[in-house]
Amino acid sequence: MSAAPASAGLSLVVLSFKRFDTTTGPCMATLAGALDDPRTELILVDNGSDDGSAGRCSELAARWPALNYLPQATNLGFAGGMNAGAAVASGEWICLVNSDTLFPSGALPALLASLARVPPDVAMVGPVTNAAGNGQRLPMPDVPMDQVADIGAAAMRAPTGLLTPTYRTDFFCVAVRRSVWQQLGGLDPAFGLGYYEDFDFSLRLRQAGFAQVIAEDVFVAHVGSASFSAMGTRQHELMRRNRALLLQRHRDLRFEHVREGNAQALRHLIDVSESSGWTDGRRERAAWRFAALLWDEARSPFKRWRWRWRHRDIRRTLASRGIEARFPAVTPTR
Known part of the structure; x- marks a missing residue:
């Protein structure tokens, strides 16, 4: 485990769970530049993979000495795994990264630039993407996944300069001020393997008086549901359980169709x-x-x-x- 650079402004925490060749490996390849940038540190957490992925992560860490690798003995769930990575982060901002994402060319510099200009009351920033459940989604009908990153890279070359207010943030990739992350105690492990812990954190962040925005000029490609696709009926049971838990905790929350988020973002742009x-x-x-x-x-x-x-x-x-x-x-x- 390597020491983080003292000057790191952004700590990227990648959570890996199984399927290294189709998720973590490609994701980490797009983030390799973070290892040579003094403004960033890269942390990889393997969440108790039992399919050989943990070994592949170890091999990657051996090749990349600057990578901070944290293997977990068991699956701590999304919240637990991300909390483990965030606990060793040194940056002013902690960026939680799902392993089923890809950072197109220009995405990391664009993220750093966006974080540098957010107002002090903004404590959470999410990029736009091809697949999300809110206004972060920029749909690409009928576009094959292998072309999504190219479209996103092209979009970043035509910047808007916009930071769009959002009701909640999707945690496929999200940057949170470390001070606020610590103040809120990170993600709640009560949500188990995953689902709705990001919604819960978004609402707790709002209740604490902080704002969250969509960085319109940062695009991160999202494959989606890679960690849960093999669960079968247990996936739906987990979703129902965690939705009920969320409703119990936040009586005044609202569930919005993704089209509502897009309309709100478009109104802000206009x-x-x-x-x-x-x-x-x-x-x-x-x-x-x-x-x-x-x-x-x-x-x-x-x-x-x-x-x-x-x-x-x-x-x-x-x-x-x-x-x-x-x-x-x-x-x-x-």
């Missing part, structure tokens, strides 16, 4: 652009989120009509600016 100017990056992002607004409409005719009526002002504003709904195209790399 408000900022109308007051400070429409840049090329903002116009491209507005076209993307507008396409998502249309693509994600309710199937019920009445609900679809009501949804369109509620957001008719968005359509009018974008039409007046000549912005049409459009998903990004894949740019050939050859």
